[in-house]
Amino acid sequence: MLSPPTTCYLLLLQAHRSQRGFFEFPNHGSPQAKGDKTNGSDFGYVGIDAILEQMRRKAMKQGFEFNIMVVGQSGLGKSTLMNTLFKSKVSRKSVQPNPEERIPKTIEIKSISHDIEEKGVRMKLTVIDTPGFGDQINNENCWQPIMKFINDQYEAYLQEEINIDRKKRIPDSRVHCCIYFIPPTGHCLRPLDVEFMRRLSKVVNIVPVIAKADTLTLEERDYFKQTIREELRANGIDVYPQKEFDEDAEDRMINDKIREMIPFAVVGSDQEYQVNGKRILGRKTKWGTIEVENIAHCEFAYLRDLLIRTHMQNIKDITGSIHYETYRVRRLNESNGHFTPHPSDHPLWRNLCNCYPMQMFWFFFFKLPTK
Amino acid sequence: KQEVSYNAPELRLMWSNGEGARAVPLAGHVGFDSMPDQLVNKSVNHGFCFNILCVGETGLGKSTLMDTLFNTKFEGEPTQHNQPGVTLKSNTYELQESNVRLKLTVVNTVGFGDQINKEDSYKSIVEFIDAQFEAYLQEELKIKRTLHSYHDTRIHACLYFIAPTGHSLKSLDLVTMKKLDSKVNIIPIIAKSDAISKSELAKFKIKITSELVSNGVQIYQFPTDDESVAEINSTMNSHLPFAVVGSTEEVKIGNKMVKARQYPWGTVQVENENHCDFVKLREMLIRVNMEDLREQTHTRHYELYRRCKLEEMGFKDTDPDSKPFSLQETYEAKRNEFMGELQKKEEEMRQMFVQRVKEKEAELKEAEKELHEKFDRLKKLHQDEKKKLEEKKKSLDDELNTFKQKKTAAELLQNQAQQAGGSTTLKRDKERKK
Secondary structure, eight states: OOSSSOSSSSHHHHTSSOOOOOOOOOOOOOOOOOOOOTTOOOOOOOOTTTHHHHHHHHHHHOOOOEEEEOOOOOOHHHHHHHHHHSSOSSSHHHSSOHHHHHHHHOOOEEEEEEEEETTTTEEEEEEEEEETTTOOOOOOTHHHHHHHHHHHHHHHHHHHOOOOOOOSOOOOOOOOEEEEEEEOOOSOOOOOHHHHHHHHHTTTTTTEEEGGGGGOOOHHHHHHHHHHHHHHHHHHOOOOSSSOOOOHHHHHHHHHHHHHHHHHEEEOOOEEEEETEEEEEEEEETTTTEEETOOTTSHHHHHIIIIISSSSHHHHIIIIIIIIIHHHHHHHHHHHHHHHOOOTSSHHHHHHHTSHHHHHHHHHHHTSOOO | OOOOSSTTTTTTOOOSTTTTTTEEOSOOOOOOGGHHHHHHHHHHHHOOOEEEEEEETSOOOHHHHHHHHTTSOOOOOOOSOOOSSSSEEEEEEEETTEEEEEEEEEEETTTOOOOOTTTTTHHHHHHHHHHHHHHHHHHHHHHSOOOGGOOOOOOEEEEEOOOOOOOOHHHHHHHHHHHHHHTSEEEETTTTGGGGHHHHHHHHHHHHHHHHHHHHOOOOOOOOOSHHHHHHHHHTTTTTTTEOOOOOOOEETTTTEEEEEETTEEEEEETTTTTTTOOOOHIIIIIIHHHHHHHIIIIIIIIIHHHHHHTTTTTOOTTTTTTHHHHHHHHHHHHHHHHHHHHHHHHHHHHHHHHHHHHHHHHHHHHHHHHHHHHHHHHHHHHHHHHHHHHHHHHHHHHHHHHHHHHHHHHHHHHHHHHHOHHHHHHHHHHHHO
């Protein structure tokens, strides 16, 4: 197999199409001219690289899906941050006709979908809100409804996938990314934060952010971040980007940079102000205007670039090929053990585990109406 | 269209294609327009797979055409014409053009059309295609699977080489294509088309197309739903089957070297669209529709195979109003069947084991018996020898005794003689002295 390509990534070739993010892929050199003599090509241009354009066309036609969940106590600016990220009223609060500012007695899961389009690229964005999380006096097991929701989406996808007659494109409602809002106490993570992230990081990509970071000075912020990182490490919590899923050295390099910066200290706003002749998103206070997209003020831009401009596809890939597959394996093994008279220590059964008739068998069990 | 609602009926998440989702305008640049780039980037890192099956009689220039299409000399020698059946030989190559890495697999039908009885020719081809689907299906159904890094061997395009007779399709062609059209994307091409004149070619193409239509053969249609390629694709659709000429040899035309076939009466240039449809084939197969071919293979042909295979095994999707009772029965029956098979297998293995042990025992007994016999024989031999030796010894002893007796008797006589006539001994002595 050829070694990882040393030519430049397409992201840079298409730089004119979108603003570059902060986490750029390294530029190893200019794109090679068409018709270059390369391995396997003796002369002339075949046109294999036209497949990239074909893929792009297909992707543009199909559109993309992205499902993002926000988790955190009330008042941490979750809705505002979503609106800021996607520069439109995508949060639940903005959509609800009569926004009641009541805190629910139990955790609710509320999803809302939007069709957004930018430069011909269509996206179905789903924002999943979790009002009530962490707001009760007794917050024990508050992660359970969220876990259940996430697993339900995996289940729905799995059920679709094992249909005999299945759709051309299985609708993807799986939660790709879960943004966890950490209150800006400046000290350390609370037990609730640790518990939640510990459990959920195993089933979904977690991106922790320090909410309302404009209450922290830069030194306090750095100290807070460092403490959080240490605590995450100490508790074995793998947040996105997870070290074990780095694909190659370049990936690792880029992701190491990100891992040094998380959690991002963000400020959200949907108000525009005039600063230095430009209209920018910000928060106006008596002591100054915090510019949301100014990296000297807060790290919103880094978060936006990570989530949207550079790593969105990767986030979806990890959800699909790792978290979903983990769920699937667990689920299929469950269904196997549940129905068999001889549990897995029957020698013949064990030997047949991964071979064809056995697979058919779990498959069949699976299609029974469960519970 | 599935609807899922959680705790708030007024906000519903709908899974279907954007229906039910609100369209919202963006107040600024968000940046997800880089998604196609991100997706393409990932694919570039991962590499691409493309698998072509070439079906056609021996000697129609299949290998040469592949060489010409991909501008490279794939290894291999021309096949002989005396193959007993049709076998499929597949070779995988890694090609790279700019930053795109392609894992190209070319599958050739060896011996197609060479047999006297060609009734079963199509079978090995169908089996091969099915085997690739089967391998993918097995991977997809594994509990621990690695679809992400799976080397997809499913055939994305089948180039069917039609012999340039100029008349019509052979019945072998019709039968084979009919068997393949629901399993693979068929692109019919007229091979070695420099053997046909332009006017004959036009008639030939019409005849072929009408025969395909009247026999209900579904060949691959270049897609016309995407407006950026709809026009070129629909034009090309009307040029099918492509009349191609393949050549890897270069000839100087003007001041350029071009791929061509040189005859005494002229030179056929491969990349000259007036001479043949090679450029059209390359354009359609590689530069415009490669991704669509892969997609059709996955979403249409593979799905059909999967559906048929699963239905064949007795699986059905559960309807919302399915009767759990009948399903329970089927479940019990299937489970019993499977357990029965397991037990049968176990029994068989046990029987076989017992059988083997018995056989081995018998063998060993035989051997033991032989050994005993041998031992007895040797013993007897030994005893016989011993007896013989003893007899010999006895006779020797007897001889010795006799000799001793004789000796004693002789000595006695001598003594007597000495005492009786001492003079005679003197006389004898004198005689001796003489």
